[in-house]
Amino acid sequence: MQEANPDSSFEIVAREDFSDVTYLLEVRHPLMAKAARPGQFVIVMSHEHGERIPLTIADFDRARGTITLVIQAVGKTTREMQRNCTVGTHLYGIVGPMGEPSHIGNAKKVVCVGGGLGVAPVFPQARAHKESGAYVIGIVGFRSRDLIFWEDKFRANCDEFIICTDDGSAGIKGLVTEGIRQVLDRHGDIDELVAIGPPIMMKGCAAATRPRRIRTVVSLNPVMVDGTGMCGGCRVKVGDKVMFACVDGPDFDGHQVDFDDLMFRLQRFKPEEKLALERWQQGCRIEGRDAGRDS
Amino acid sequence: MVKKRTIRTIPQERTAIAEQPARERISNFGEVSCGYRQEEALRESERCLLCPEQPCVAGCPVGIDIPGFIHKIGEKDFRGAYDTLTDTNLLPAICGRVCPQETQCEGVCTVGDTLAPVAIGRLERWVGDMAIAEGWANVPYIEPNGFKVGIVGSGPAGMACAADMAKAGCSVTVFEAFHQPGGVLRYGIPDFRLPNEVIDAEIEKLTRLGIKFKCNTLVGRLFTIEEMVGEMGFHTVFIGTGAGYPSFMGIPGESLNGVLSANELLTRCNLMRAREFPAHDTPIELGRRVAVIGAGNTAMDAMRVCLRLGAERVYCVYRRTKAEAPARAEEIHHAEEEGIEFNWLTSPLEILDDGNRGVRGMRCQRMELGEPDASGRRRPVATPGSEFEFECDMVVFAIGTNANPILGQTSQIKLDKRGYIAADETLATSLDGVFAGGDIVTGAATVIEAMGAGRKAARAMKAYLGLRDTETIYSQAADSGEGRLFGIPPGERNYARLRVA
Ligand SMILES: Cc1cc2nc3c(=O)[nH]c(=O)nc-3n(C[C@H](O)[C@H](O)[C@H](O)COP(=O)(O)OP(=O)(O)OC[C@H]3O[C@@H](n4cnc5c(N)ncnc54)[C@H](O)[C@@H]3O)c2cc1C
Numbered sequence: 001m002q003e004a005n006p007d008s009s010f011e012i013v014a015r016e017d018f019s020d021v022t023y024l025l026e027v028r029h030p031l032m033a034k035a036a037r038p039g040q041f042v043i044v045m046s047h048e049h050g051e052r053i054p055l056t057i058a059d060f061d062r063a064r065g066t067i068t069l070v071i072q073a074v075g076k077t078t079r080e081m082q083r084n085c086t087v088g089t090h091l092y093g094i095v096g097p098m099g100e101p102s103h104i105g106n107a108k109k110v111v112c113v114g115g116g117l118g119v120a121p122v123f124p125q126a127r128a129h130k131e132s133g134a135y136v137i138g139i140v141g142f143r144s145r146d147l148i149f150w151e152d153k154f155r156a157n158c159d160e161f162i163i164c165t166d167d168g169s170a171g172i173k174g175l176v177t178e179g180i181r182q183v184l185d186r187h188g189d190i191d192e193l194v195a196i197g198p199p200i201m202m203k204g205c206a207a208a209t210r211p212r213r214i215r216t217v218v219s220l221n222p223v224m225v226d227g228t229g230m231c232g233g234c235r236v237k238v239g240d241k242v243m244f245a246c247v248d249g250p251d252f253d254g255h256q257v258d259f260d261d262l263m264f265r266l267q268r269f270k271p272e273e274k275l276a277l278e279r280w281q282q283g284c285r286i287e288g289r290d291a292g293r294d295s
Numbered sequence: 296m297v298k299k300r301t302i303r304t305i306p307q308e309r310t311a312i313a314e315q316p317a318r319e320r321i322s323n324f325g326e327v328s329c330g331y332r333q334e335e336a337l338r339e340s341e342r343c344l345l346c347p348e349q350p351c352v353a354g355c356p357v358g359i360d361i362p363g364f365i366h367k368i369g370e371k372d373f374r375g376a377y378d379t380l381t382d383t384n385l386l387p388a389i390c391g392r393v394c395p396q397e398t399q400c401e402g403v404c405t406v407g408d409t410l411a412p413v414a415i416g417r418l419e420r421w422v423g424d425m426a427i428a429e430g431w432a433n434v435p436y437i438e439p440n441g442f443k444v445g446i447v448g449s450g451p452a453g454m455a456c457a458a459d460m461a462k463a464g465c466s467v468t469v470f471e472a473f474h475q476p477g478g479v480l481r482y483g484i485p486d487f488r489l490p491n492e493v494i495d496a497e498i499e500k501l502t503r504l505g506i507k508f509k510c511n512t513l514v515g516r517l518f519t520i521e522e523m524v525g526e527m528g529f530h531t532v533f534i535g536t537g538a539g540y541p542s543f544m545g546i547p548g549e550s551l552n553g554v555l556s557a558n559e560l561l562t563r564c565n566l567m568r569a570r571e572f573p574a575h576d577t578p579i580e581l582g583r584r585v586a587v588i589g590a591g592n593t594a595m596d597a598m599r600v601c602l603r604l605g606a607e608r609v610y611c612v613y614r615r616t617k618a619e620a621p622a623r624a625e626e627i628h629h630a631e632e633e634g635i636e637f638n639w640l641t642s643p644l645e646i647l648d649d650g651n652r653g654v655r656g657m658r659c660q661r662m663e664l665g666e667p668d669a670s671g672r673r674r675p676v677a678t679p680g681s682e683f684e685f686e687c688d689m690v691v692f693a694i695g696t697n698a699n700p701i702l703g704q705t706s707q708i709k710l711d712k713r714g715y716i717a718a719d720e721t722l723a724t725s726l727d728g729v730f731a732g733g734d735i736v737t738g739a740a741t742v743i744e745a746m747g748a749g750r751k752a753a754r755a756m757k758a759y760l761g762l763r764d765t766e767t768i769y770s771q772a773a774d775s776g777e778g779r780l781f782g783i784p785p786g787e788r789n790y791a792r793l794r795v796a
């Protein structure tokens with residue numbers, strides 16, 4: 001009766017697994033590929049009973065008519081997608097591109113910082129800054145060497161590129177803030193720093209640039225439902241204002257954001273999330289057992 | 296034939312309607328009101344005096360021929376009653392359920408001067424439900440006219456506009472951001488007031504008119520309004536995106552976990568089916584003691600949803616009195632029956648932290664009514680020294696909405712100073728060929744007004760395309776006879792040409 005969206009059936013056309021928790025999905029959606037700008041995100045519903053989860057558009061290919069999502073399996077929905085979203089399958093729903101696109105101004109020297117999975121969403125911004133003629137310094141951080149992805153792709157769009165790992169298995173040993181410290185020491189003329197990653201990392205990046213008053217843009221990831229400004233679940237504190245990240249953001253001035261508030265609000269559904277994951281894993285185990293018996 | 300009815304001869308009591316008992320219904324999401332049976336509808340239809348002045352018709356925002364449809368019920372011409380209703384109202388099964396009849400048709404009913412007014416809403420619903428059960432739909436013979444019409448938003452405004460444009464022969468596509476159509480009817484109003492099957496049935500009728508629904512489409516972001524009337528080739532576009540953007544008060548404690556907007560609560564529960572968590576993935580917090588701020592329909596829905604989700608106590612906190620509460624009278628009545636505890640003349644000051652970023656209670660103050668304000672309602676003023684605290688673990692804000700910013704962010708369309716889309720009296724916007732109506736123009740209003748706006752815009756859109764307006768209801772005043780050529784008014788000349796071609 002109601003077509004989901006006949007222009008595209010949201011087919012997954014490619015998939016890549018970066019590690020046992022991180023995977024990439026390339027989804028066919030020509031209109032979205034055409035409309036997407038760096039900094040925007042989509043809301044995905046993987047099946048009819050699924051949750052609506054926000055995911056950043058990590059890349060888009062207008063010629064192929066696809067967008068790319070990079071996903072970390074953290075809970076029920078993202079693990080279930082990790083298991084079920086194989087090439088040739090379809091997503092139940094995907095809507096976007098949402099949010100105000102990142103402002104790619106005429107900054108001359110820009111630092112783009114990605115922490116863990118945040119490397120994917122910061123990539124289109126690095127590329128856009130590069131294309132608009134800026135000198136781009138990339139800093140990416142991972143826990144260890146085996147979690148690194150998109151190194152070459154990222155490096156190709158940067159004038160300088162730094163890898164940090166928590167355990168020192170690649171690049172600098174330490175957090176991305178260590179990388180930022182070194183870059184700030186070397187360059188006195190940085191116009192802007194863009195940081196995407198876990199809230200605690202973005203908070204650290206904002207703290208690192210605050211003394212030098214370098215414009216610092218962060219991309220916030222509060223819990224969302226509709227992504228259209230209708231529910232207010234995604235509200236964040238920025239300066240003395242309350243903003244809805246899905247329509248007023250997701251990019252905000254890192255020096256104004258109340259990160260502690262964001263981190264607390266992300267805990268909102270911890271008990272339910274735990275329950276959902278346990279129940280799902282138990283279901284998988286039973287399925288696995290039954291499958292074993294069948295064969 | 297029928298003897299002349301007078302106020303003395305008609306049944307004196309308003310025909311009661313069967314309802315799920317309050318004690319049972321608070322633990323399910325089944326519909327509260329069971330609707331009339333045929334003999335009850337027939338009896339209630341006899342209460343209509345068929346008065347010549349027809350105050351009720353003037354009281355209805357879309358001017359339904361109320362005595363006309365009620366008379367047909369009395370004659371057992373049920374299909375005829377449905378046809379009369381749908382001459383003006385596309386969604387009788389929905390409006391019969393959700394209209395604030397007490398301030399519209401029933402509020403001015405002549406019988407109401409002496410007795411309880413005729414139960415117009417219940418009769419309307421009864422006919423609407425029969426139409427759904429019998430599969431009636433008025434699908435006229437539609438001659439395609441080659442025009443492409445785009446509708447943004449699938450709420451009542453968009454649905455009504457889409458239907459009229461489709462009936463006029465246009466190829467109509469409705470774009471909806473959510474994964475299911477229906478707007479507030481779907482995500483906001485809970486099943487116990489408006490079951491999903493009713494919405495599905497009405498949408499199904501629209502698809503039978505050839506209307507296409509494209510969900511998962513965020514207009515403004517996936518493509519712009521300007522692109523729609525430009526390269527995408529829509530000859531005219533209607534915007535019915537609703538109000539959205541819920542307000543908070545800016546009091547301390549609003550960002551605590553356990554504080555949310557009614558829109559979020561209702562969307563999680565209704566559209567995302569969080570009440571069936573974990574069978575459905577979307578979670579929802581379950582408050583034991585819930586305070587809901589506000590006393591409109593949204594607040595009533597939020598309170599009654601919380602009760603059904605298992606809350607032990609649900610409080611309504613409202614700074615004016617029951618007399619000023621904007622909700623439908625029936626909803627307040629049902630809420631009272633279900634055990635909602637009303638705190639009239641109470642205004643929140645602070646939401647209290649339980650030390651764990653959750654809610655432990657609320658601090659409020661008592662109010663008194665002072666001088667009338669701009670809305671004509673007496674302004675509540677704080678009573679000094681009346682502050683008090685009470686315990687609760689969840690707080691829901693239902694104090695209204697602001698304009699959704701997306702279309703303003705993504706197009707040149709002119710907004711008014713509050714951020715709503717600016718439209719003239721024909722509902723034309725500042726962009727050529729683009730019309731708008733419903734909550735996004737007026738601010739939060741009602742289903743029937745949104746629907747009326749959708750139809751009003753459709754009329755202007757037909758005139759814009761040069762199509763003949765077959766809906767006389769709205770056109771009587773417009774054609775003054777001036778500028779007629781061969782007896783054809785100017786707005787309809789293209790229509791004549793099209794027919795010849
Ligand atoms: C604008 C934005 C962009 C994002 N981009 C990406 C991305 O590119 N890749 C990626 O892997 N993740 C991204 N996320 C986070 C991603 O949405 C969550 O990891 C996902 O919703 C978790 O769902 P789950 O059921 O697997 O885990 P759960 O167990 O349900 O949740 C794990 C944690 O994820 C967060 N979360 C849960 N539900 C939501 C929700 N509906 N909205 C937002 N956060 C939620 C909470 O902090 C929660 O504690 C983004 C979030 C936002 C708001």
Ligand SMILES: Cc1cc2nc3c(=O)[nH]c(=O)nc-3n(C[C@H](O)[C@H](O)[C@H](O)COP(=O)(O)OP(=O)(O)OC[C@H]3O[C@@H](n4cnc5c(N)ncnc54)[C@H](O)[C@@H]3O)c2cc1C
Nearest residue numbers: 448450451452472478479514537592733734740741742745
């Ligand atoms: C909880 C609640 C209870 C209510 N109860 C009653 C009642 O009992 N009686 C009554 O008369 N009224 C009631 N109302 C008010 C009534 O529902 C609204 O006035 C009416 O629905 C407005 O209709 P609309 O078509 O303008 O917008 P909506 O119904 O809000 O529909 C707008 C639609 O547009 C979609 N949309 C928004 N932006 C975009 C975009 N950019 N692209 C694509 N789609 C978009 C939205 O997702 C939504 O589906 C209630 C409202 C609420 C919230």
Ligand code: SF4
Nearest residue numbers: 355390394399400416
């Ligand atoms: S649409 Fe509403 S106001 Fe009009 S007759 Fe029906 S119930 Fe009354």
Ligand code: FES
Nearest residue numbers: 227229231232246
């Ligand atoms: S996600 Fe609902 S308002 Fe932002």
